[in-house]
Structure formats: C-alpha cells, structure tokens
Amino acid sequence: MVIECRWCRSGEGVVVLDLGAQPASDHFPALHDAGPDPVYPLRMWVCGSCGLAQLAEDATTPEEPRGVEPAALVEQAADAVSRVAAAGLLPVGGTVFEYGSPHGGSWLGLLADRGLTATDGQADVIVDCFGMMHEPDQAAALRARVERLAPGGVLLLQYHSLAAILGGAQWNSLRHGHYAYYSTPALATMLQQCGLVVRTAFRFDLYGGTVLLVVAREGAPDGSVAELVVEEESAGVLRPEVLSGLQTTVGRSAGALADWLHERAGTGETVLGYGAASRSVALLCQAGVDQKLLPAIADASEAKQGRRMPGSAIPVISPVELMAARPDVVLLFLPDLLEEVRSRLPGVGTWVSVEDLGRGTPEE
Ligand SMILES: [Zn+2]
Incomplete structure (x- = not known):
C-alpha cells in the first residue's frame, strides 16, 4: 500500500508504531452483539520529508461521538x-x-x-x-x-x-x-x-x-x-528510530495491566474500570482483558452506557451503577479525570490510575 504524507504529499516515510488489526474505537456495539467486531489496520507513519507523524491509513468511517467534557x-x-x-x-x-x-x-x-x-x-x-x-x-x-x-x-x-x-x-x-x-x-x-x-x-x-x-x-x-x-x-x-521505541512500550503496558488484574483477581478484590475511551479500547485489546478480569467499565457518556467495549466486549455502565456495585478498586483509564471523579463518586474504594500500573518495578 502506498502511503502519501497528509501534509507534503511525500511518499517517503517509516511506520513507527503498528498496533495490528484493531476495532474502530468509536464503535460501541450493543451489549448482546456477539461480534466479531470489524477490525482495521492501525499504524503510525512518520513522513521522511516533513517529519509529520500521522495515521498511515484509515478504513473506518470515523464518527467520534462528542464526549462528556471533563x-x-x-x-x-x-x-x-x-x-x-x-x-x-x-x-x-x-x-x-x-x-x-x-x-x-x-x-x-x-x-x-x-x-x-x-x-x-x-x-x-x-x-x-x-x-x-x-x-x-x-x-x-x-x-x-x-x-x-x-x-x-x-x-x-x-x-x-x-x-x-x-x-x-x-x-x-x-x-x-x-x-x-x-x-x-x-x-x-x-x-x-x-x-x-x-x-x-x-x-x-x-x-x-x-x-x-x-x-x-x-x-x-x-x-x-x-x-x-x-x-x-x-x-x-x-x-523515526526513536519514535519506534513506542512499539516496545505496547507490550510493557499491556502486560502490566494484565498482571495487575490477575493479581487483584487472586486476592479476591473486586475491580471495575472508569473511562470507556478510545485509549482504553486499544489497551484492553492488547492486554487481552475480558469481562472475567474486568466485569464493567463506567462512563459518563449516556451514548455508551448499556453497550459494550469494542474488541474486549466489556460492558459499559453508568457512574451510578459503579457506585452501587461498590468495587474495592476502580481502575481509571483517563488520568486527567482523577480529581473530578474522586469528588463526584465518593465511597467507591481506591482509585488507581492505569498509567501507574507497573511503575516502581525495575525494567528488565
Ligand atoms: Zn510530509
């Protein structure tokens, strides 16, 4: 496939990050839609001429829903x-x-x-x-x-x-x-x-x-x-040789998430997620997390509630349902929301930000 720079039209460039075939992150199927969800290549390409990092190709029809404004x-x-x-x-x-x-x-x-x-x-x-x-x-x-x-x-x-x-x-x-x-x-x-x-x-x-x-x-x-x-x-x-270092971080953060969820399951602590965002879709797919490990993810967007995550098929619930479920730990996929959700959703246990998983463990 020929890639052409979205700015300077050069055809010279390098793929620096390849996430393989991924579901469209703005497509939240109905809860009982058994799938499989359609998947599309997801790659970052950097133009060798102007240096603009960009989406290599996009076969989806993006209809990014307007999110709830944090x-x-x-x-x-x-x-x-x-x-x-x-x-x-x-x-x-x-x-x-x-x-x-x-x-x-x-x-x-x-x-x-x-x-x-x-x-x-x-x-x-x-x-x-x-x-x-x-x-x-x-x-x-x-x-x-x-x-x-x-x-x-x-x-x-x-x-x-x-x-x-x-x-x-x-x-x-x-x-x-x-x-x-x-x-x-x-x-x-x-x-x-x-x-x-x-x-x-x-x-x-x-x-x-x-x-x-x-x-x-x-x-x-x-x-x-x-x-x-x-x-x-x-x-x-x-x-590009530095940017392609992003590829090596994929497995590391996906592994840290999967390990952490398995540990919580081992201790019997209940964990639910917060933030059914595009970032969460890709991370959950890479980590191979399903609803046995993470039974639900809460989100303030009513358009997503009652549906499920693409790929991982984890149900999306409302913040009210999250409070009612009283999980021991809430895993926050959108670190910018921490202060806001902590004060809006009191009494739901410990908040853990996904970016903190695997921190403090020495790199091998
Ligand atoms: Zn260019």
Whole structure:
C-alpha cells in the first residue's frame, strides 16, 4: 500500500508504531452483539520529508461521538485564554471563529467574555483546540485555517504533543480518526511554509503534555518557541528510530495491566474500570482483558452506557451503577479525570490510575 504524507504529499516515510488489526474505537456495539467486531489496520507513519507523524491509513468511517467534557478540559481552556491575553496576544474586540473538536472544550464563551464576537467569515481570532488532528487532509485543513485568518489576527492552535506521547509511552493515543500527531518542530515548519510566524508557545499538563501555539502573519517569535523545538528535537520527535521505541512500550503496558488484574483477581478484590475511551479500547485489546478480569467499565457518556467495549466486549455502565456495585478498586483509564471523579463518586474504594500500573518495578 502506498502511503502519501497528509501534509507534503511525500511518499517517503517509516511506520513507527503498528498496533495490528484493531476495532474502530468509536464503535460501541450493543451489549448482546456477539461480534466479531470489524477490525482495521492501525499504524503510525512518520513522513521522511516533513517529519509529520500521522495515521498511515484509515478504513473506518470515523464518527467520534462528542464526549462528556471533563472538568480538566474546561479549566485548561480558561487558563489558556488568560495566558494568551496576559501575553498581550489576544486582540481586544473583533471576531472569532472556532474549529470545533469532538473532544468538546469550546473557547467561544471565554472569548465572548473578552469582547470577541463569533463570525462565519474571516476572523481576528481562529481557535483550533484538538480540531485539526481530525482532518484526513492536513494540507487542506491548514490552508483553510490560514485563509480564514484576518490580517493582524491570531491563530490559536492547541494539540496533544507527540513529545508527550513519546515521553509518556502513550502508544494508545494512536487511534482511527486522529490523523496527525504533532510535534512542535514539524508543526512550526508547516506554519512557516504557510507564511505564518509562531509568536509563542504555552504548555499545559492536560493529556500528559499539551501545547498551545499562538500564530500570526507577522511579528517575531519569542524564546519559548525555539526552546520547545530544541527540547522536542532532542527527545527524538523527528527521529523515526526513536519514535519506534513506542512499539516496545505496547507490550510493557499491556502486560502490566494484565498482571495487575490477575493479581487483584487472586486476592479476591473486586475491580471495575472508569473511562470507556478510545485509549482504553486499544489497551484492553492488547492486554487481552475480558469481562472475567474486568466485569464493567463506567462512563459518563449516556451514548455508551448499556453497550459494550469494542474488541474486549466489556460492558459499559453508568457512574451510578459503579457506585452501587461498590468495587474495592476502580481502575481509571483517563488520568486527567482523577480529581473530578474522586469528588463526584465518593465511597467507591481506591482509585488507581492505569498509567501507574507497573511503575516502581525495575525494567528488565
Ligand atoms: Zn510530509
């Protein structure tokens, strides 16, 4: 199969992560649908020319359901808007256009509070918060955003950083429907090629490492951009031989999950999960976990409740059902939710974050 870069159209590149045949992570079958669930190749490819990490192919028809907006995302949006304004980079008054994302997290309310009016045309502020990665044609998507940017305006482009995926062994961020995995150096070059300047970069802890670039048609970058580019380059985000290290983390984290669940089963402790997310789908499939080991996963999304996980076939229940089941331990698949779920669901036993499994065990 010929792969062509979604940005520069080069055919030269390397597959750095191959998860094999995976179910579409946004397809939650009916509870008694016996399957088998259709599976599709799931691979990350890095362009040898421009360095953009991307989904090699996607034979699914992504219909990512709009998730329930986590409090962490809402808080981060407010923080981001304050930081851009404090840096003097947010136009006072004028218009705003937002490219939405199925992850939620609209900034329009926050920007209306700062005097910006929503428009459908060219805008002084363009917001793209986890939006552009959902576009199969990255070149067309970025061009559209540039054309919409009014002279003197700013493009606020926020993404889950490839450096965080690499540094945090977040191989299960790879999913159908997410076409691009941005590093700051690759994305900054794409923006420069459109005649834009990255004025500054802000970092956030969301998803283990999120970056917001403030981009304009003119002006000069500040030191934060070069600093982040250098840091990510030295972490190896442009080097396929480093990125392919993600492949070795797959077995390690899947093994840690399976071992931990078997240990809990051995002690007789009851464990239920929380967070029927795409990340959980891939991890459970790789770990070979079924409902004997993990009888149910709770999720706040009503669209998923009463259905089952693709692949692993674990039933999805509501948070109320989770509380009623009184498990000894709740395994949290979405670490960003920890504070929120702990306070919303009191009395359900110990919360354990999936990213902490296998930690403290020396690597072999
Ligand atoms: Zn390319």
